[in-house]
Amino acid sequence: MRPSLPHRRPRLAPGGRVRLRDTAFGLASVLILFAPRTALATDAEVTSDTAAQFYDVRSPTGENVLNRRRLTTTLAVSAYNLLDAPAGDPSAPTLSFRARFRYDADFGVGSGAVDPTNFGSFVPGTSQGMVDMMYAYVEGRRFLHGWLGFRLGRQYVTDALGWWSFDGGQVTVTTPFLVKAEAYGGFEQRGGMPLSTSRFEGDGVWRGDRSNFDPSLAPAFQPAALAPAFGVALESTGLTWIHGRLTYRRVYDTGASNVTEFASGTYAPAAYDGARISSEKIGYAMDANFYTFGGVKAGIVYDLYSAEMTNLYATVDAYAGKKVTISADYDYYVPTYDADSIWNFFAGEPMNDAGLRANVNVTDRLSVSGGGHVRLFEVQTGPIDPANVGTYPPYTNYAPGQSVYPTNGHPFDEGGNLSARWRTGETLVTLRGSGNWGGEGDRAGADIAAQRVFDTRYVASVRTGVWQWNDKLEPDRSTTSFNYVLGLGYRFAPRSQALVEWENDMNGLVGQRYRLMLWLTLAVTK
Amino acid sequence: MRSVFSRLLSGGRGGTQGVVLTLLAFLVILAVVPVALAEAPAGALHGLAPLPDDQKVPHTLLPPGSLDPDEGPSDVIFPQQHITLRFNHAKHLAASMGLTCKTCHAAAYRSASAQDVLLPKPTTCDSCHSTEHDNLQAVKPGDDEKGQCAFCHLGYKTSDGNTVAALDMPRANLVFDHKSHVGRNIGCAQCHGPIEKLELATRDQLPRMLGCFHCHQMADSASQGSAKSACDTCHFRGDSKGGPTRIKTMFASGTLQPPQWLHNAEHTPDFLERHKLVAADDSAFCANCHTEDFCTDCHDGRVRPRSIHPNDYLNMHPVEARMEPQKCQSCHQEQSFCLGCHQRVGVAESSPTNAKDSGRFHPAKSIWSDPPMRAGSHGFEAERNLNQCVSCHTERDCVACHGALGVGAGFNPHRAGFLGGCETQMRRNPRPCYVCHEPGDAVLAQCR
Numbered sequence: 001m002r003p004s005l006p007h008r009r010p011r012l013a014p015g016g017r018v019r020l021r022d023t024a025f026g027l028a029s030v031l032i033l034f035a036p037r038t039a040l041a042t043d044a045e046v047t048s049d050t051a052a053q054f055y056d057v058r059s060p061t062g063e064n065v066l067n068r069r070r071l072t073t074t075l076a077v078s079a080y081n082l083l084d085a086p087a088g089d090p091s092a093p094t095l096s097f098r099a100r101f102r103y104d105a106d107f108g109v110g111s112g113a114v115d116p117t118n119f120g121s122f123v124p125g126t127s128q129g130m131v132d133m134m135y136a137y138v139e140g141r142r143f144l145h146g147w148l149g150f151r152l153g154r155q156y157v158t159d160a161l162g163w164w165s166f167d168g169g170q171v172t173v174t175t176p177f178l179v180k181a182e183a184y185g186g187f188e189q190r191g192g193m194p195l196s197t198s199r200f201e202g203d204g205v206w207r208g209d210r211s212n213f214d215p216s217l218a219p220a221f222q223p224a225a226l227a228p229a230f231g232v233a234l235e236s237t238g239l240t241w242i243h244g245r246l247t248y249r250r251v252y253d254t255g256a257s258n259v260t261e262f263a264s265g266t267y268a269p270a271a272y273d274g275a276r277i278s279s280e281k282i283g284y285a286m287d288a289n290f291y292t293f294g295g296v297k298a299g300i301v302y303d304l305y306s307a308e309m310t311n312l313y314a315t316v317d318a319y320a321g322k323k324v325t326i327s328a329d330y331d332y333y334v335p336t337y338d339a340d341s342i343w344n345f346f347a348g349e350p351m352n353d354a355g356l357r358a359n360v361n362v363t364d365r366l367s368v369s370g371g372g373h374v375r376l377f378e379v380q381t382g383p384i385d386p387a388n389v390g391t392y393p394p395y396t397n398y399a400p401g402q403s404v405y406p407t408n409g410h411p412f413d414e415g416g417n418l419s420a421r422w423r424t425g426e427t428l429v430t431l432r433g434s435g436n437w438g439g440e441g442d443r444a445g446a447d448i449a450a451q452r453v454f455d456t457r458y459v460a461s462v463r464t465g466v467w468q469w470n471d472k473l474e475p476d477r478s479t480t481s482f483n484y485v486l487g488l489g490y491r492f493a494p495r496s497q498a499l500v501e502w503e504n505d506m507n508g509l510v511g512q513r514y515r516l517m518l519w520l521t522l523a524v525t526k
Numbered sequence: 527m528r529s530v531f532s533r534l535l536s537g538g539r540g541g542t543q544g545v546v547l548t549l550l551a552f553l554v555i556l557a558v559v560p561v562a563l564a565e566a567p568a569g570a571l572h573g574l575a576p577l578p579d580d581q582k583v584p585h586t587l588l589p590p591g592s593l594d595p596d597e598g599p600s601d602v603i604f605p606q607q608h609i610t611l612r613f614n615h616a617k618h619l620a621a622s623m624g625l626t627c628k629t630c631h632a633a634a635y636r637s638a639s640a641q642d643v644l645l646p647k648p649t650t651c652d653s654c655h656s657t658e659h660d661n662l663q664a665v666k667p668g669d670d671e672k673g674q675c676a677f678c679h680l681g682y683k684t685s686d687g688n689t690v691a692a693l694d695m696p697r698a699n700l701v702f703d704h705k706s707h708v709g710r711n712i713g714c715a716q717c718h719g720p721i722e723k724l725e726l727a728t729r730d731q732l733p734r735m736l737g738c739f740h741c742h743q744m745a746d747s748a749s750q751g752s753a754k755s756a757c758d759t760c761h762f763r764g765d766s767k768g769g770p771t772r773i774k775t776m777f778a779s780g781t782l783q784p785p786q787w788l789h790n791a792e793h794t795p796d797f798l799e800r801h802k803l804v805a806a807d808d809s810a811f812c813a814n815c816h817t818e819d820f821c822t823d824c825h826d827g828r829v830r831p832r833s834i835h836p837n838d839y840l841n842m843h844p845v846e847a848r849m850e851p852q853k854c855q856s857c858h859q860e861q862s863f864c865l866g867c868h869q870r871v872g873v874a875e876s877s878p879t880n881a882k883d884s885g886r887f888h889p890a891k892s893i894w895s896d897p898p899m900r901a902g903s904h905g906f907e908a909e910r911n912l913n914q915c916v917s918c919h920t921e922r923d924c925v926a927c928h929g930a931l932g933v934g935a936g937f938n939p940h941r942a943g944f945l946g947g948c949e950t951q952m953r954r955n956p957r958p959c960y961v962c963h964e965p966g967d968a969v970l971a972q973c974r
Contacts, residue, residue, distance in 0.1 A: 043770035047819070051829045057840060057871060059884035065871045072828045076819065080771045090701070090758045096771065100819065104828045112880065113870065120880035123869045125862060134826065135818055146747035156818055158809035163825055163856070174747040191862055198862035199826050206861045206920045220876070220922035238745035240755050240788065243808045259960045276955040285807035291736055291787040292593060297803045305954060307947045315803055317790045322593060325786060325794070333852045335913050339955040342921045342962065345948075347941035348912030351852070359794040369796035375849075379909040380942055413849060419795035430795065432833070439901060440911075441845035447836045465836050469845045473889050473902060477844070483837035505838040513838075525770060
């Protein structure tokens, strides 16, 4: 034991060094005072995925049209159990933070493509190296005895309305009555905004950051602006044999949008400004399982802006024993676009798809799935609406009562697929084959891939495939392709590995092409 | 050997000598048989399987939730066991014996973790079998047949001394609190089935997940705080590909995956094609095991996933895009991802002038644009699959001809019945109307 020192009162003067030391001492005291008495059992995780790719893009005539020298890397940081909940208590409230950033660069993009003053090469919206924040949110779960959950930040919503991202807040109230309610609001993630991509906005509008543009340049390229959005959902919870989610979402377009897209000034006004609907949809998806017999899944989406059902799907599964599932599928789909887009008003017709499929677990290691389907693409075969013809002089190309297309010509496309998987602890072999035949083209082929991990560290992989396609609109674009990929890697931790892949594609149109890929996956967890 | 014995028994060549030899042989047999009986119990052996002679256990005797036919519980959750004991539950639980489950498995009534050892201690057997297991380094057998080591320990031989075959009963990869279940008056049979009608309890008597769901159907906010159906109520979290908060799926005994009957989310080889059906309905179910990263790697990916797009896809994608349009949009925004690349390679009409020419994408003008309209005409193809147009054209390309004024002087692109809904659309967002029509255009009056 060290002898105790006589207490001395610190002298406050003279000199700044003493004051600085005292200040530091006081600050440290405050930090100690407010520091947690015990260390939190917080889990932290840092992950990163990096892919470098080197390849060329060639035109169907074999000319090299693009050099791609790509580097895509992500960095994700997460912290869990920020409330230091007791381990193994599934009822305890939890607080966590997750964020992931991405850098996506193509060093093959010439400087002219991103230079608005280089009219001959400039491609609006192109970036040589884009950084985006894929998600970053704080999430709380099971607060107030499990009733309350929330998320704050950039986050995803996945349901019948698709896969969507927004910046804002979401609150979930889970009741004991087998229903939970959800409400969220914020701004849709849009391309051209800081740290954002266009992946999640409605399609049909060429949009992005044109802050450095001459207004007369690329008038069809619309300026990005904030897109307020909100949504609500009702979802069943608890029951495991039946589940449903009813969801509604509305998104607004704001800011000016250029409607005069020709330098001639034919149209006026030059821009339309103001808050307006971007999309408004309501959807429902459900599934029910009758454990020993089978199940049913279905969904529907109604577009309140275009006032039509845009998606309807249903699947019925029959369990013919534990090893065999036989299913029937139906899918109705009609494309819709952002309400700023003119294509909502074009005669895009629905597609109907019906199919049968089966899965057989031949052994514990081998499973085989296969199925076939027919697809009906509709076109407007009846007479055009007389009310819409002849009321405006230029519409002389359609005569009242005239059939737009006398017949579909080829009402059905057909297709099928066959997949198989064989796996042991360290080996995975997969087969994936498919074929589709129709009036616009045919495509058929198969890939077989194998991966084996030796001594839990050394990774070897091979993939090869043969594909044949006929382009019936451009018959000279038809050919057969043979290709293979060889990979070697080293796994230095269960979730961290480095991998090198060599790809060689060859077809009769463009000849031999090569791609080198370098992968690095890292995960560190505390 | 048989001939020697027959000669001995029949007297053989030397009368008296044969009788003596026969008696000696008889004495040897008398001496050897008890030893043999001690090492291998006489009569039909019980307790080697759930039912005598390893008969198939009827469905009614299996744990609740067993399917018919039943293939046992999950190997991943309940790893394979190696049982080196024989035990007859039916006999021990018979009314005449006066024993209950708790007599031997008292620890289960106190256990809060599936990692606890719930088998009875060897000393539990001592009071009835007259054995002494106090010192496992020097176990003393009992006096009678039931007290012999080989009576319970399979394969035991006297020459093994104090060593018996090891019992391998791995812990369940599960979160489970026996105490709280017992506290809610849940009997053993509600999870394990009627053990009292069976002999040896094996993995087949361990609970089935489907049986858990007979009770576990409650939401997170269930006021009782019990019987929740959330995955982490029973399954471990952490240490798998999903990171610390997702359900642990990788075990030495295998990979945990949803069973066929749970949302029909069995990850079959074609699950990639149909996973939308599960995710669109209950994405939180997927999120039990997968993080967003798992989804984004494909749905917002910048690196081609080969399991979806095979090699040489750049050359074949136009054909697939025409045939399966909705699939492209599930991962790609056409007016940025598709159009941007098409502009750079010179396919798009809006490509910069210096872009290299990839050649004409569409059929010859005589088919594509000139009358008569037919399959192969651009209008026919657009109606059939408008998405393929949007992946390459800006709206300016279409307005050039379809606008009410200008070059094309108004080739009407609207579908039949368009006027029926245009009022609502124009009221909520008139912007697209003004791209083709001037605000004062008389025809717009039909939509006002």
